[in-house]
Amino acid sequence: MNELVKVVVIDGHTLVRYGLIGLVGTEPDLEVIGDSGRRAEVFGMVLSERPNVVVLDVSPPDLAGLRVARDLRHQYAELGIVLLAPEGQDDLLFSALESGVSAFVAKSAPTDEILAAIRHAAVAPTSFTATGLGPAMSRRDHSTTQTLLSPREAQVLDLLGQGLSVRDIAVALSVSISTAKTYVARLYEKLEVSNRAQAIMTALQRGLLAPKV
Template sequence: MTINVVVIDDHTLVREAVCRMIDSEPDLAVVGQAGGIAEGRTVLAQNLIHVLVVDVSMPDGSGLVLARAAREASPRLGIVVLTMHNDDETLLEALDLGASALVLKSAPSDEVIAAVRRAAVAPDAFMATGLAEALRRRDSSDKPRLTPREAEVLDRLVAGDSIAAVAKKLYMSESTVKTHVSKVYEKLGAHNRASAVMSALRLGLVKAESVGHARH
């Protein structure tokens, strides 16, 4: 069986190199590629694929948000997160969203190919260099453990977005946003947006420069 792959990365040279690498393998085929989130959504909707290879940071949004939406639409889709960010936050967010693997852009080509093949047959089994160490560091932290969705909602609340604006930007219903807000408040020991923002700042979950004017 040929494994159909879509590659989404805003760096043209990287994207083309990854596509050539994948297409050089007899059992793999790139059936679509995109240089951004909006274009990526269209490519995903137009192709039957087995594995999505996606960058984390793109000019028009987060590759992890796109990957989460793709996972929700197709639970058996393999997702390989390709990134230059070698940090716990990126690794653990990829794990929490249900990615199959996280591979650094500096990794050897055979590691990328192996991740794609493994993602196709075992999409739910996460693989990443340094995973065990990152999990130990997370478990030893006294910070509240927000889910990726809760962290996104917190970021939008801190920026001052209304519930309606958060729902629109994160492609959720307002009732779902309110549920996430309630969970965020509970984990931060907060009773309203202002106290949630203060708790998030104190715990280092957000940066002071990201705080906007709260709109309820």
């Protein structure tokens, strides 16, 4: 018979904490061995109870839970750490990824996702999982690309999307053909493409150009 996964629950919201305890307690392979509403108590509990997984809440603007998670990871390399946070917190998700926790789950997630995160943390504590990680990364890449494009480069992209040649772009912007070529080359470099077709396709995929209707 496999050993039970020992879980400690830390959440400052009493109802949420008791709900998690009740949820975990119904699972035959999981066992809550400690809980607290104070994050500072988690270190003593980990030291004395030796849990496999700690479930820890973190809520903006107070990111104490994230700092506690980082300290736990630094001290206990094989400890499973699950962060519970409000939904739609992309920045917090990426901070959790960088901190080395095992899983990041929205408090509004279905119960099976929360339980899956705990089980993942128990067997792969150093491997990160998070529902919605893919879409979050796409949003970050999109935002980064938009930030990288200067207003002039965004204008050049729009003109390329309209089908203008480099010569026509030079006329539209009242610059020399050489300068227009430089703008286009810089745009290609930032989009990591080598021609107009690739630039337009990439821009459409990243939402930098509106599709023609």
